[in-house]
Amino acid sequence: MIHVSEFKDLACLSIHKVGNASQEEALICSQEPLELKDEAISQLLLTYFIQPFTNSAEYFRFYHEADLQLNEIFQYCRRIFENRDNFHEQSVNIAKHLYKHSTHPKIKGGELYIAYFSKCLVDGEDVEAIGIFKSESRDTYLKVFLANDNYQVDYEDGININKLDKGCLIFNTEEENGYKVSVVDSISKQNEAVYWKDAFLQVQRREDSYHQTELAVNMCKKFINDKLPDQYEISRVDQVDLLNKSATYFKEKEQFDLDDFAQEVLGNPEAIQSFKEYKQTFQQEFQQEFPDEFDISSPAVKKQQKVFKSVVKLDRNFHIYIHGDREMIERGFDEATNLYYYKLMFENET
Template identity: 80%
Template sequence: MIHVSEFKDLAQLTIHKVGNSSNEESLICSKAPLQLEDETIGQLLITYFIQPFTNAAEYFRFYHESDLQLNEVFQYCRRIFNNPDDFQEQSVNIAKHLYKHSTHPKIKGGELYIAYFSNCQADGEDVEAIGIFKSENRDTYLKVFLDDENYQVNYDDGININKLDKGCLVFNTEEENGFKVSIVDSISKQTEAVYWKDAFLQVQRREDSYHQTETAVNMCKQFIHNKLPTEYEMDRVDQVDLLNKSAAYFKDKEQFQLDDFAQEVLGHPDAIASFKEYRNEYEQANQQSIPDEFDISAPAVKKQQKLFKSILKLDKNFHVYIHGNREMIERGFDEATNMNYYKLLFENES
């Protein structure tokens, strides 16, 4: 996890204005880095830049479909790490590269901040970092001030330091694999926002425990939902029971082991064989690798918890939440009404 307190040394900062080229907006680049003489402003900027990353447990890396060396942002960051004196020149290159990709009509222009942190921490490792941040939305602020013994009200236009629109932190580690990169995009669900991650930065997920956990959770869920019912007579309660067991496994264990998971959750030899076969099919279909063993990422499990929905929906009348013993619920058919029913067994009511 990333914490603001781990970024204490903001060595260099420059600001450029990047407009939307398709809307005939300009690119305006500063000639020199900003001179930060006020310590309070410096700390406010660090909080503005870093606070949005505190819940970002997922890391990416720069890539290029042909050759990593052709990724432009990767090259500009590497030059800064190799020679911090080139900071301003490379920041202009980064701004020009973003401007080139700011062509969608809905992309807003805004200030682009390029920051160089000479010392911070990434997963306990002391490293340098480069921050690339963009503010696209501005807010209106009321100003209350005293004038000739009377309070007056005015307003001003500015940036809300609690709302970073887009951000990227590049840590000077694992250069050979495209660096370790963390990303924030507050409007990532909108189609016009993919330019930040896919076109401008060109990043992909790192093959770390977070990614492996997320992939394995999704694969297990799809196996229980889609594969098992086609091979075995299985009602919805049995599916929910398996989903609950899967969720408990990922939540309680520190390491995923394929054989251990299959035996503990599925149990039956035929189901285990089907699960391992499905793992291979899933890897090929999604071009993702799921190792036999890996460390389970708690943040990834928390994020994916919604996939394990333990809800039994009965027509439009009832939602039954199943959290525990499968033996406490029985399914039957009532011939008098020609309808299915469930019998729930319990000791106490609250």
């Protein structure tokens, strides 16, 4: 987890303007880094840059299909880490690289900030870091001021420090694997935004506990919702019960063990064997592999809570939320109405 207080020193900052190349907008590069003389401005910039990363526990790494050394951003960052005197020159290279990939007609131009942090704490390790941030959105601010003993109101155009559009933090650790990288993209769901991660940065998720937990959670959910009904007659209530047991397993355990999970959640020998076989199918389908044993990431579990939906929807009339004992609900069929029903048993009503 990343915290603003863990970034001690914004040592260097260069700002460039990167337009949309396909719209013939300009690329304007500063001649030298910005001099940070005002401590208050430095702190505001630090909050603007780092705050969006505080809820992120997911890390990426630079990669290239042929060879990591061919990834341009990886190389520019490596040169900065090797010699800080290279900072501004490489910041210009980063801006040129972004401009080259800013060709989608919906990509907005904006200011590009390249920052160097001489010391920050990430996962208990003190390291240097490079930040690449882009602001695309502009806001209008009202300015109230006193003039000739009367208050006046004016407006000005500016950047909202609570709305970073795109960002990337590169930590100087694990260089041989493409560094440890954290990424923010506030409009990542839009098609035109894929250029930030895929084309410009060229990053992929690291195979760490966060990634492994996320994959395992999705696999378990798909097996219970999609695979089990194909092989066995299983009611929606039983499916929800298995999803609840899965959620409890990931919340309470510190380590995932495939055999332990299958025995504790599924129990049935045939279902256990089917589950283990499904893991291979899942990995092939999504081209993602994870081991049978790994440490469970609590932030990943928290983010994936919505996967385990404990609700049974009955036509358009009722939703039944099941959180506890499966034995307290029974399913039946009423011949008089030719409809199915559920019987719920409880001790107290609140």
